[in-house]
Structures are given as C-alpha cells and as structure tokens.
Amino acid sequence: MSRLLHVSRSGYYKWEKSQVTRLRGEDKRQRFLDQLDKRIHDIWEDSDEVYGAPRITAELVDEGIIVNRKTVAKRMRMMGIEGISPRAFVPVTTIQSKRKSTLPDLVKRLFDQGQLNRVWMSDITYLRTGEGWLYLCAIRDGHSRRVLGWAMDSVQDSYLVERALRMAYTLRGEVPEGLVFHADRGTQFTSEQLWQVCQELGIAQSVGRTGVCFDNAMSESFWSTLKTEFYDRKKWATRDEARKAVARWIEIVYNRRRRHSAIGMISPVDFEARIADQDDKKKAAA
Numbered sequence: 001m002s003r004l005l006h007v008s009r010s011g012y013y014k015w016e017k018s019q020v021t022r023l024r025g026e027d028k029r030q031r032f033l034d035q036l037d038k039r040i041h042d043i044w045e046d047s048d049e050v051y052g053a054p055r056i057t058a059e060l061v062d063e064g065i066i067v068n069r070k071t072v073a074k075r076m077r078m079m080g081i082e083g084i085s086p087r088a089f090v091p092v093t094t095i096q097s098k099r100k101s102t103l104p105d106l107v108k109r110l111f112d113q114g115q116l117n118r119v120w121m122s123d124i125t126y127l128r129t130g131e132g133w134l135y136l137c138a139i140r141d142g143h144s145r146r147v148l149g150w151a152m153d154s155v156q157d158s159y160l161v162e163r164a165l166r167m168a169y170t171l172r173g174e175v176p177e178g179l180v181f182h183a184d185r186g187t188q189f190t191s192e193q194l195w196q197v198c199q200e201l202g203i204a205q206s207v208g209r210t211g212v213c214f215d216n217a218m219s220e221s222f223w224s225t226l227k228t229e230f231y232d233r234k235k236w237a238t239r240d241e242a243r244k245a246v247a248r249w250i251e252i253v254y255n256r257r258r259r260h261s262a263i264g265m266i267s268p269v270d271f272e273a274r275i276a277d278q279d280d281k282k283k284a285a286a
Contacts, residue, residue: 036060036067037075044081050229051259052076052083058265084229103190106206107182111142111218112262116275117175118143120168120203122183123219124156125226127246130237136246137164137188139181140222144275145260146268147222147250148172152243158191165194169201182206184216226254 043059044051051059053073060067076082111119119142127134135156139149149168151160161183169175181198183189185207198205208216230249236242256269263271 033075036065036071037079039063039065040072040075041079041081044076044083047083047257048230048253049081050084052085054261055083055259055265058259103185103205103207105182105208106180106204107208109217111182113142116141116143116272117172117179119180119182120148121216121219122161122164122181122189123216123223124160124186124188125223127152127231127242128236129239129242130235131239134236134239134242135160137161138219138222138250139164139168140219141268142182142218144268144271145263146255146272150247150250152239152246154239156188158188158193161188161194162197165197165201165203169203175201175203177202178204180204180206182208182216183219184208226250 039060040056043056047055053069053076056076057067057069057072060072107119111121113119120139121142122137122139124135124137127136132154134152134154136152137150137156137160138147140147148171149164149166151163151167153160165181179202181203183206188194189205189207195205226246226249230253231242231246236245254268256267258267259265260268260271266274
C-alpha cells in the first residue's frame with residue numbers, strides 16, 4: 001500500500017495507527033480539539049455572535065483552557081464562524097451653537113488619564129426606529145470605559161444631556177475635584193443650562209475643536225460598537241422597544257459582560273472592581 005501511495009512504509013504505518021487510534025476515541029489531541037471547538041462555538045453564541053478570536057481566547061484563559069489566539073482563529077475558520085468588527089466611525093452632524101463658545105479643550109485627546117473620574121466623555125447619536133429618530137446621550141469614564149449615565153428621547157436638547165449627567169453623578173456619588181466633562185461643541189453641550197448644571201455639580205466643562213471629530217474620538221468609537229455589535233442588527237418598531245433594549249445592552253452586555261482590549265480583556269465593571277480591590281489592599285498595608 002505504501003508503494004502504491006508513493007509514501008514511505010514507516011509513514012504509512014504511522015498514519016494507519018493514528019487513524020485506528022482516532023476511530024477508537026483514544027486520540028487525546030483530537031478529543032481536546034473537539035471539546036475546544038464546542039466551547040469556542042458556545043462562547044461565540046453567548047456573545048450574540050459578536051466575539052472574535054481575541055475575546056474568545058480571553059474567555060478560555062479565564063476558564064483555565066490555555067490556548068493561543070491563532071489556534072482559536074483557525075478553529076473558528078474551520079467552523080465557518082467569525083466575530084463582528086466595528087466599522088470605522090463616521091461622525092454624525094453636530095448642531096453647532098449659534099453663540100461662540102468660550103469653553104476650553106481640557107483633554108487634548110488624552111481621554112484616559114490613568115484614574116477613574118478624571119475624564120467623563122459624552123456625545124449624542126441618532127437611533128432609527130419605526131416611529132422616527134430616538135436620540136441617545138451617553139456618558140463614559142475615560143479610564144474604565146464604563147457607561148455611567150445615559151438618556152434617550154425623541155428630541156435632542158440640553159435636558160437630554162442633563163439627565164445623563166445627573167445619572168452618572170448619582171452612580172458615582174462624590175466625585176473628586178478636577179473632574180472634566182468632555183464633549184463636542186454641539187449646542188446641547190455648550191448651552192447656559194448645562195453650564196449651570198456643571199457648576200452645581202462641581203464639574204469642569206471641556207469641548208473639542210469645531211469640526212474635529214477626533215477630539216471626541218472615544219465617544220464616537222462607542223457609537224460604532226453599539227450600532228455594529230447590537231443596534232443595527234435588527235429593526236426596531238417603536239421608540240419604547242428600542243429604549244428598553246439599548247438600556248439593557250448598555251448595562252448588562254457592555255458594562256458587565258463585554259471584554260475590552262484597552263483594559264486587559266475584562267469588562268468595565270470587573271476593571272473597576274479590580275481597582276477597588278487594589279485600593280483596599282493598599283489601605284490595609286498602610
């Protein structure tokens with residue numbers, strides 16, 4: 001047979017032995033790969049078919065399954081599954097304030113300043129529903145990426161931003177002096193109403209330059225994630241249906257389940273819990 005197949009005799013018998021072992025279910029490597037494939041597929045399904053190889057690898061490592069990202073990527077290709085990659089963001093039109101804003105840019109694109117409650121970023125996006133537009137304002141911590149506050153309505157105004165900001169402030173409780181609230185120069189963020197709210201809460205306002213979307217790039221990237229991984233994957237008949245689903249995705253999926261590459265492939269809530277634990281240990285050691 002080896003002569004017929006133009007292979008060496010030793011190579012043929014080695015292959016034949018491996019096939020017999022595999023058919024008997026004694027091939028440990030193949031058994032491991034079969035189990036790995038099942039777990040990869042389960043994790044992919046649990047993520048709503050969003051996770052790619054990097055995040056699935058992180059999940060496996062947390063479970064004690066040591067495997068590299070290239071192996072996971074190869075197994076996913078063999079199963080014909082893939083994650084969803086957020087598309088490059090296209091900045092939405094900002095409604096410019098009629099009066100010239102004197103608010104400075106205190107962030108200079110340094111959104112993550114190494115500590116919680118140093119920079120809060122905000123923006124407003126449009127969500128399409130069968131009843132018309134639903135406007136979403138969200139506020140995130142620049143260090144942990146956690147969404148701290150959000151508000152949705154059929155109109156976009158300063159009151160929408162105020163509701164989201166007060167929600168974030170309530171969640172955090174006492175905030176440190178020097179906290180910066182950063183957004184673009186839209187009229188909702190540069191209004192007298194919002195300035196008074198920030199003064200009341202002891203928060204410094206910051207805005208990017210006119211027409212420079214990269215000055216608020218981290219907020220824009222969040223919209224890309226929300227729409228690509230979740231919102232644009234189905235149609236929403238009513239604003240109320242969309243509002244409930246978005247709130248659930250933000251709090252349950254994005255804040256508590258979704259792994260973020262920028263914070264060590266863990267969720268924002270887990271990241272903040274890790275920081276709190278480290279702070280407690282430092283206090284105990286002092």
